Amino acid sequence: MASGTEIEQLINLLAKLPGLGPRSARRAALQLIKKKEALLLPLADAMAEAAEKVISCSICGNVDTVDPCAICASPRRDKSIICVVEEVGDLWALERSGVMGGLYHVLGGTLSALDGIGPDDLNVAGLVLRSEARQVKEVILAMNATVDGQTTAHYITDRVEHAEVKVTRLAHGVPVGGELDYLDDGTLAAALKARREF
Amino acid sequence: MASGTEIEQLINLLAKLPGLGPRSARRAALQLIKKKEALLLPLADAMAEAAEKVISCSICGNVDTVDPCAICASPRRDKSIICVVEEVGDLWALERSGVMGGLYHVLGGTLSALDGIGPDDLNVAGLVLRSEARQVKEVILAMNATVDGQTTAHYITDRVEHAEVKVTRLAHGVPVGGELDYLDDGTLAAALKARREF
Numbered sequence: 001m002a003s004g005t006e007i008e009q010l011i012n013l014l015a016k017l018p019g020l021g022p023r024s025a026r027r028a029a030l031q032l033i034k035k036k037e038a039l040l041l042p043l044a045d046a047m048a049e050a051a052e053k054v055i056s057c058s059i060c061g062n063v064d065t066v067d068p069c070a071i072c073a074s075p076r077r078d079k080s081i082i083c084v085v086e087e088v089g090d091l092w093a094l095e096r097s098g099v100m101g102g103l104y105h106v107l108g109g110t111l112s113a114l115d116g117i118g119p120d121d122l123n124v125a126g127l128v129l130r131s132e133a134r135q136v137k138e139v140i141l142a143m144n145a146t147v148d149g150q151t152t153a154h155y156i157t158d159r160v161e162h163a164e165v166k167v168t169r170l171a172h173g174v175p176v177g178g179e180l181d182y183l184d185d186g187t188l189a190a191a192l193k194a195r196r197e198f
Numbered sequence: 199m200a201s202g203t204e205i206e207q208l209i210n211l212l213a214k215l216p217g218l219g220p221r222s223a224r225r226a227a228l229q230l231i232k233k234k235e236a237l238l239l240p241l242a243d244a245m246a247e248a249a250e251k252v253i254s255c256s257i258c259g260n261v262d263t264v265d266p267c268a269i270c271a272s273p274r275r276d277k278s279i280i281c282v283v284e285e286v287g288d289l290w291a292l293e294r295s296g297v298m299g300g301l302y303h304v305l306g307g308t309l310s311a312l313d314g315i316g317p318d319d320l321n322v323a324g325l326v327l328r329s330e331a332r333q334v335k336e337v338i339l340a341m342n343a344t345v346d347g348q349t350t351a352h353y354i355t356d357r358v359e360h361a362e363v364k365v366t367r368l369a370h371g372v373p374v375g376g377e378l379d380y381l382d383d384g385t386l387a388a389a390l391k392a393r394r395e396f
Contacts, residue, residue: 004252013240032215032248041249063231
């Protein structure tokens with residue numbers, strides 16, 4: 001196909017990125033080669049730098065260039081709240097919303113019998129330890145609203161029970177901007193059940 | 199959003215790739231950081247290597263690590279046929295089809311009055327020169343079936359007229375596997391006009 005092993009290698013690796021298939025990987029590779037100075041070289045540098053500097057926070061599992069991460073180290077964060085998420089991407093999503101003033105804890109996935117992922121494969125022990133600290137008052141379970149996510153939420157509720165913290169979860173309901181007609185039955189039922197006075 | 203300037207920089211650059219928006223760039227960056235050894239480092243290396251080694255073929259405009267490119271240098275190629283394409287991606291598409299035994303010529307775009315792209319911005323002069331060589335018998339115009347592509351095809355036909363080569367273009371018609379009901383009127387009209395005995 002593409003002449004030159006270097007180009008083929010680049011395409012094969014690009015195709016492994018989520019969101020890029022073989023076709024878009026080829027387009028991306030061509031774009032990179034076309035914009036060598038503006039895109040290819042800076043991206044190669046950015047990747048090498050990220051590979052060298054980015055590490056996992058030993059407290060919460062966030063990725064950052066410092067350990068503890070900027071969130072764990074921030075004096076402006078409410079250290080009485082720990083928000084438990086599945087992946088770093090979920091943490092970023094919550095940070096973009098700008099309403100989480102507390103700390104995070106990244107599990108690194110969910111329990112999954114099908115994929116053979118048990119509690120030892122997730123960072124649960126670290127969470128239990130953190131929730132036992134006297135300053136922690138609330139653990140917010142912000143797992144995805146999937147079967148695996150909710151199974152994990154129940155498991156974590158059991159594990160932190162003895163720590164005498166309030167365990168909460170995100171509300172289920174109609175997404176802001178969502179239309180009822182397009183919502184699934186489960187969401188509608190949850191939204192109706194959790195209705196509030198207007 | 200993402201803590202760490204290195205991560206933000208990586209996301210910003212990834213988002214410039216075709217097919218990746220800000221959201222998928224974040225997912226790709228996370229994937230890269232998660233698979234540092236298997237993906238991030240090899241990709242950084244592949245990019246650095248491509249930046250260093252990949253060059254444009256001075257004859258046809260293809261990208262390769264050698265000049266002339268592997269296609270131009272191949273003794274098995276039919277040097278009497280030059281297939282003119284807009285971009286390197288089109289050349290790759292034709293190579294994948296495996297039916298082009300001739301050489302290529304990459305214009306680097308199309309004429310476009312709207313975008314201010316004239317003949318001097320494309321590699322037309324090189325094509326005219328090549329088509330004057332005695333061994334060249336046919337120039338196949340394989341531009342996209344867009345207005346700009348067809349304008350460019352007409353322009354090139356005029357330019358290579360004196361070279362006494364046969365100028366052909368790709369057939370228009372029903373795509374293989376295509377259903378008539380979903381085809382536009384222009385394609386149907388072209389397919390009907392160019393009908394052949396069965």
